[in-house]
Amino acid sequence: MIDLRSDTVTKPSPAMREAMARAEVGDDVYGEDPTVNLLQNEVAALLGKEAALFVPSGTMANQIGIWAHTRPGDEVLVSQGAHCMIFESGAGAALSGVQFRTVGNPNGMVTAAEVDAAIHPDNPHYPPTQLVALENTHNRGGGRIAPQREIEAIAEVTRRRGIALHLDGARLWNVHAATKTPLPILTKPFDTVSVCLSKGLGAPVGSMLAGPRALISRAVRRRKMLGGGMRQAGVLAAAGRHAIAHNLSRLEGDHVNARSFATNIAQATGVELELGSVETNIVIWELATSVPFDAATFVARAKEKGLLLNAMGARKLRVVTHFDVSAADCKRAAEIAVAILNAA
Numbered sequence: 001m002i003d004l005r006s007d008t009v010t011k012p013s014p015a016m017r018e019a020m021a022r023a024e025v026g027d028d029v030y031g032e033d034p035t036v037n038l039l040q041n042e043v044a045a046l047l048g049k050e051a052a053l054f055v056p057s058g059t060m061a062n063q064i065g066i067w068a069h070t071r072p073g074d075e076v077l078v079s080q081g082a083h084c085m086i087f088e089s090g091a092g093a094a095l096s097g098v099q100f101r102t103v104g105n106p107n108g109m110v111t112a113a114e115v116d117a118a119i120h121p122d123n124p125h126y127p128p129t130q131l132v133a134l135e136n137t138h139n140r141g142g143g144r145i146a147p148q149r150e151i152e153a154i155a156e157v158t159r160r161r162g163i164a165l166h167l168d169g170a171r172l173w174n175v176h177a178a179t180k181t182p183l184p185i186l187t188k189p190f191d192t193v194s195v196c197l198s199k200g201l202g203a204p205v206g207s208m209l210a211g212p213r214a215l216i217s218r219a220v221r222r223r224k225m226l227g228g229g230m231r232q233a234g235v236l237a238a239a240g241r242h243a244i245a246h247n248l249s250r251l252e253g254d255h256v257n258a259r260s261f262a263t264n265i266a267q268a269t270g271v272e273l274e275l276g277s278v279e280t281n282i283v284i285w286e287l288a289t290s291v292p293f294d295a296a297t298f299v300a301r302a303k304e305k306g307l308l309l310n311a312m313g314a315r316k317l318r319v320v321t322h323f324d325v326s327a328a329d330c331k332r333a334a335e336i337a338v339a340i341l342n343a344a
């Protein structure tokens, strides 16, 4: 099986497993796990933030970030298709009591003018808009990169309007790999940033929430409340440290594979795909109306031929490249996709 459902499917390499086995550990709920502490300090420095907290998932990192900036009844502005609104099990409403409102275009891109216009005035009819949460790269937007200048302009708006700015940076590493922009420049406009170790970087578990020291101290308590206080978590943090040290520099290979997959399927009849939209490791395309079956059928037929991918809508499909697939796998995956369309 060639598994292109997500970059979350990677399995730890032998070298990563060895780093995990060798990890020095302690009880992290007491703050005594040396490997977790190292990872937290390293990631804070890497992202140019005062402090960082190791959490089990990107969902927890985002949801603690949202909670830290808001009170129940507040409004959070997010991009269309934002992961923290759509794919986190309703946590924003259930755990922080916030309501989401979307701004921007269907690719998940948002402009400063749109944010400025969307923030509610101080009027008792409206929920207080307290937070803007952006996503970079944008998952449902097909791995699109948000223009840094626009992000900086959005930060000027949020500062001027006195509200907070959070980044769902699950795949911020891919932005860095694709644009070569230093990570602290990418993160500077944001009050808090979540990053995932378990996506393109290939660690089995773990995400980080980075931000001001006082906020991260509050986040430690919230993590405990959510059941995310882990004990000898150094075995997991060691995988994260290994991932950053060895795999960050390899992400560009995933981007090359995604572009080659996209180029190979773009010529097939029935594929609606703008090649320019493929900026990182995600390819999203539509089945043209001439194709006599839907995305779910495409996924089922692909599985029979040895390719796993995800449907993102009635006629929308997504593949995500990662370390556990080679250039040859991606070429073969495109051949399978084209064969399914040609048989239509």
Ligand SMILES: Cc1ncc(COP(=O)(O)O)c(C=O)c1O
Residues within 6 Å of the ligand: 008, 056, 057, 058, 059, 060, 062, 083, 084, 135, 137, 138, 139, 168, 170, 171, 196, 198, 207
């Ligand atoms: C953009 C984005 N944010 C957050 C997450 C959540 O990460 P996790 O699955 O670790 O909760 C994901 C997961 O796919 C994601 O794609």
